[in-house]
Amino acid sequence: SRCSLSLSARGMTPPVVVRALGSALLLLGLVLCLPTAAARKTTEPPEWTVPKEDTDSPYGSLWPLPQTVRFDGECYRLNQGRFQILHSSTSTATVGCGILDDAFRRYFGYIFSSSYRTTHRRPVSSGLETFSQLVYEDDYDTHLINKTDIIDFPRFTHRGILIDSSRHYLPVEVILQTLDAMSFNKFNVLHWHIVDDQSFPYQSITFPELSQQGAYHPVTHIYTASDVKEIIEYARLRGVRVIPEFDTPGHTQSWGKGQADLLTQCYNGEEPSRTFGPVNPAVNTTFGFMTKLFKEISRTFPDDYIHLGGDEVDFSCWRSNPTVKQFMESHGFGTDYRKLESFYIQSVLDIVSANRKGYMIWQEVFDNGVKIKPDTVVEVWMESNVKRELAKVTRAGFTTILAAPWYLDYVSYGQDWVKYYQVEPLHFNGTAAQKKLVIGGEACLWGEYVDGTNLTPRLWPRASAVGERLWSQENVTVLGDAYSRLTKHRCRMIRRGIPAEPMFVGHCAYEYKG
């Protein structure tokens, strides 16, 4: 599924070339058209000017901004009947590379169709995003493109969106729409927080009772194997990896409904209470269960990484349980329940490693001193002391991604995209080698107040601000320029069927009508 990026166009006159390094299939395009004297917007904008608020950006509607862009005065018309994107003679990929074939077709549609409102749920085609963003229409619907030389690659390799399908079930349609929007914003990782305390919508083949008992509804509120497959393939065609999160030992209340003895029985003094705590690490059955479950998960999700959670483990129930207490004693853990947590996590990490998967974990696992493999990705989410945490994790030599400043479920009045945009992930004390270990970040839309009714407008274009921060150069920080491009990018998302909410007063040529 890895295709080279070298493409060309049949029968072309002076080509528009978008060179891409590193991020497969988002880029690259060549036009097949003739120069026109009557074209609009043919002025040569200066590079890196600082426009005032509300003035047009010299970079039009490009989002995120490529690494370097050089416009030329020449302008070309695109002939819909003859336009074609082809593999260049230097390309290692050829016709038959499914990702590119699919992307060619999909982007043909994005470029030439004036509105996607009617067909937006499941567009047939994704990729070539930058090229499509360069195409504009004149007053007579002619598709135009300025001669442009772009060299591009992402600043960070991990550009993720976290969605949460446990607090609310997210219909498959909504997830696919999110993947569309991600590809328009060059995100490449869907961090799928699939299960949690509230519900277990993942339908396990090995343990069907988990969703049978743990989902909000065993039929209508689950992700079947076929749903998961569809989501992964849809993502793959859009250059997006799907990393599932099966968070343990905390955040597992829903697991207990379909798997007896998995959770710790809490006690009120001598008596068992009616409540359960985290996964019980004091019994062997737990690890037998985890071995089988993660074996299945490792096969279901082809990505090299699984997110294992490990956050917010409450020790009070463990403390109350006699079996756990005895286990602590026999292992010499004393009363340090962080040691028990480490013991548990360590075991799960070993299970996952045995399936030849890497893992991501929330920062507590690192903070608590669990021994983790060198290729572990530590996700920093706690808002306090973010810089110190980044320094600590990278000093210890671990790869890290940043989530803390980008919890998009926290909403506030006004243009909060600015806040997300102004984050600089590498602003912490550390050596160049440490900074290299920060491979990206994630915009997290936790699901307490989010479901299919409001996910998309709440996520976009606020997450787009994170998208540009993770893609473009560090010095791309001018708010007026970003505002101008992003308002246009938002309207483009709407045209492509994504109900991205407005940034401020104004309008789009095509409005979203529901």
Added chain:
Amino acid sequence: SRCSLSLSARGMTPPVVVRALGSALLLLGLVLCLPTAAARKTTEPPEWTVPKEDTDSPYGSLWPLPQTVRFDGECYRLNQGRFQILHSSTSTATVGCGILDDAFRRYFGYIFSSSYRTTHRRPVSSGLETFSQLVYEDDYDTHLINKTDIIDFPRFTHRGILIDSSRHYLPVEVILQTLDAMSFNKFNVLHWHIVDDQSFPYQSITFPELSQQGAYHPVTHIYTASDVKEIIEYARLRGVRVIPEFDTPGHTQSWGKGQADLLTQCYNGEEPSRTFGPVNPAVNTTFGFMTKLFKEISRTFPDDYIHLGGDEVDFSCWRSNPTVKQFMESHGFGTDYRKLESFYIQSVLDIVSANRKGYMIWQEVFDNGVKIKPDTVVEVWMESNVKRELAKVTRAGFTTILAAPWYLDYVSYGQDWVKYYQVEPLHFNGTAAQKKLVIGGEACLWGEYVDGTNLTPRLWPRASAVGERLWSQENVTVLGDAYSRLTKHRCRMIRRGIPAEPMFVGHCAYEYKG
């Protein structure tokens, strides 16, 4: 178009009667069914118990809560093939009353169709809301209703939603969807803030240049006469009045684009600047224009009231203009520009009165001492000193409505519906006679950050909290009970095609899929 509310059902066994006083056609229904022994949920809940958070309300999913509800142990099944709502022999309305005929059909659909997701854009049929909320389904899809005696009427007569189609154009479809949701929540006034600084989407027949020049787009971003007519009729069938707001003399930048010399030319010292201020009250042409425009508006909008705005008038431009200064002098206004504002507003009020319309105004008009007719409705919107303002306005004998605590465009994380729910409009110092002058309130969704992409999930169910406050008894304040009913009511809205956002974790049997 006023129909009596007395209805009955053909071939009925013991009827469920919902008596309604005061608010036409939202209520009333009689079942035609047989008692069933196997029915669920037949327990008799106590009246006015205080349930804990997350426990079911004894009032099921009723929202807003009727004035009195008495359940009976008996339960009836509804036979879809024979069920019919009829006018009772004591009714003054008969077949042919369009509002009721339409409502009968629409609510038949709401009662018997399990999901409206496919047809939700423009349902053919509205009314009988309370009755439809009493119907539930058992596990075998049988529609059931408990024998129930309800006496109901609204606590406040003015229950409004403000939408803003100037900061962003709102597609007609979105406005119709809002009207559907309003009827589900027993709101009865659409306060349509139709034009403002940013755009003038109202297409005037008399002054077509206003939208031609002042709308975001002269064709795609306007409300034609036919659009306005459709919205008013759709509203009428749902028991909703449409009160348009044509806000002057401030908030009128978009008016100036299509009407020369209407706005005040601002000056920089001796020189005209390139900016314009509020409507120019110093020239006769202004009032000639307003006379013609409001004549048209008075005919287009059949409601007895027009909202004339009058808020946030900035005096600096008036101060800079020599003609205005001279006018001030010749009228003996000195340098008190509030007198000029009053002069202007007074003139507009007289124009509107001549068209035999009442008017609503924002509180500044009253605060500034403009002489207003006794039947004027003063809308209180300023957050500071709300109670003092309510006392002042009502002491002066004016009818008032409350908007200040219900600016729903201000979003924040979490369950802010509680804040809106806990407002008590009559908590101010005043006599019983003063309190009677507070006829209701409005939930205001200003449009700076709202368009068709996010209006509906941002408005509902947050506005539902305002809806119950304005409908139900003052002592209906138990949050746990409200939470339980409102979560169910939200799911019902989703079933009927309204993407109302979640209040917290959980699920609906039918989720919104976009």
